[in-house]
Structures are given as C-alpha cells and as structure tokens.
Amino acid sequence: MDYVEQRMAQEAQKDIVESLVFFTPLNVLLSAIVLYTVFAILRPSKSTNTFPPDPPAVVFKTYTPHTLLPFDGKDGKPVFLAVRGRVFDVSLGRNFYGPGGPYENFAGRDASRGLASHSFDEEMLTKDLDGPLDPLTDLDDEQREAMQGWEERFESKYMVVGRLVSVADFEK
Numbered sequence: 001m002d003y004v005e006q007r008m009a010q011e012a013q014k015d016i017v018e019s020l021v022f023f024t025p026l027n028v029l030l031s032a033i034v035l036y037t038v039f040a041i042l043r044p045s046k047s048t049n050t051f052p053p054d055p056p057a058v059v060f061k062t063y064t065p066h067t068l069l070p071f072d073g074k075d076g077k078p079v080f081l082a083v084r085g086r087v088f089d090v091s092l093g094r095n096f097y098g099p100g101g102p103y104e105n106f107a108g109r110d111a112s113r114g115l116a117s118h119s120f121d122e123e124m125l126t127k128d129l130d131g132p133l134d135p136l137t138d139l140d141d142e143q144r145e146a147m148q149g150w151e152e153r154f155e156s157k158y159m160v161v162g163r164l165v166s167v168a169d170f171e172k
C-alpha cells in the first residue's frame with residue numbers, strides 16, 4: 001500500500017469513529033426528546049372544538065294551579081313558582097325551593113301572598129286549586145312593596161316561563 005492509500009484508509013476510519021461519537025447516550029436521549037416534541041406539536045389535536053350544548057328552548061306556557069303543582073323539584077324535576085300571575089323557573093335556586101330547601105313550600109305554587117307577607121304559613125297558599133287565583137287585593141302597601149321586591153329579584157335571576165291563570169280562565 002502506498003502512502004496515499006494508507007492516508008485514505010486512515011481518514012475513512014476517522015470518519016467512522018467520529019460518527020460513532022455522535023451516538024452517545026446523552027445525544028440519543030436529546031434527539032428522542034426533540035423528535036417527540038416536534039411530533040407532539042405537529043400531531044393533529046384529538047379534541048375538537050365543541051361548544052356546550054344549547055340549553056333547552058324555553059316554551060312559554062299557560063299554567064293553572066293544577067298544572068303548576070308538579071313543578072316542585074322532586075325527582076330532578078324543574079322548580080317553578082308563580083308571583084302575580086307570572087311563572088318563574090327557579091330551578092337555579094333549587095337549594096332554596098327544591099325538596100328540603102327552606103322555601104320548598106313555594107315550589108309549584110302561587111307564592112305571591114307568602115312572599116308579600118314574609119310567611120311560609122300554609123294559608124298563604126291557594127287552597128282550592130280549581131278556584132280563582134288569589135286576587136291579592138287586601139295587601140297593604142308594605143306587602144305590595146315586598147312582593148314587588150321579590151319579583152324584581154326573580155326577574156334578574158330567573159326566567160319567566162309562563163303565566164298562571166285559574167282553571168276557569170284556562171278553559172275559556
């Protein structure tokens with residue numbers, strides 16, 4: 001082997017050794033991290049941009065004291081109550097009006113007189129569900145003001161989902 005061939009063989013061997021130096025455990029690890037990071041960035045995201053489902057459409061209905069009654073929040077049902085002929089969906093306040101809540105007596109009922117009078121007494125609620133609605137004509141100014149205050153609070157917090165009429169008016 002002449003000198004030139006010998007030098008070429010030496011250089012070729014040097015290249016092989018140098019390329020082996022690159023494959024140190026640390027370099028392999030770093031390369032794996034870089035490759036994984038690039039893959040993670042470029043990988044198509046599994047999560048599709050889904051919006052939360054629309055809340056159920058509110059259907060404005062006419063209720064009677066009878067048909068309002070089942071909306072007492074029991075067994076996961078919505079909680080409705082009426083004030084001065086307007087039916088509010090107070091399900092968001094289930095803790096107040098739902099079963100076991102401090103104001104559960106108003107659930108599914110015309111709560112006008114009770115709210116106006118700050119009273120949970122049974123006689124505040126319309127007894128005869130087939131009869132006329134409570135006319136509330138005997139309330140004094142203070143009671144009217146209190147009732148209005150509750151109405152305003154409900155308006156800002158809950159949806160009006162219907163109106164309350166007597167059975168006689170419903171059948172007209």
Ligand code: HEM
Binds near residue numbers: 090093115118
């Ligand atoms: C011992 C007397 C009472 C106390 C200490 C009391 C206390 C409370 C408290 C702390 C709240 C929650 C307020 C909030 O976080 O928004 C509340 C809500 C309410 N209270 Fe009373 N309350 C009392 C009597 C009454 C009475 C006599 C009535 C009417 C008959 C009444 C009707 C209501 C109603 C309807 C709500 C819920 C309003 C909503 O849906 O946001 N409370 N009460």
